Amino acid sequence: MDRQNVVTALENALTDVLERPVTGLTGDVKLFDDLHLDSTTMLEMLMALEDSIGLVVDPEDLDADDFVSVDTFTDFVLRTQLEQVSA
Template identity: 90%
Template sequence: MDRQNVRTALENALTDVLERPVTGLTGEVKLFDDLHLDSTTMLEMLMALEDSIGLVVDPEDLDADDFVSVDTFTDFVLATRRERAVA
């Protein structure tokens, strides 16, 4: 899985969770400030990504810094998937 695949999956998950089209995300888009996510929608987004790309996240691994922007979240997803592949 590469950055574009993660971004596409994120757009699809956000479209479902926010119940409005979310397209054309760039790395600088702020998840909370620009997209107006809150803790509930963030959890819903994680569950949607779990279903669509098999993302498995240990709540202990969650850090607020991973959810600042599309880029930081993409980095988090890719790192999480790499860790699972190595284990």
């Protein structure tokens, strides 16, 4: 999976979770500040990504720094998927 696929999956998950269209995300969009996510919507987003792209996240691996922006979250998803393939 490449960066654009992750961003597209993120847009789809956020559209479902926030119940409004989320499109055109760029790397510098802040998840909490710009999109007004909170801890509940973040967990819902993770569950939606689990269903759509098979993302499996260990709660021990969650770090607030990974959820700052679209770029940091995309890096987190790609790193998590790489680790899962390597395991």
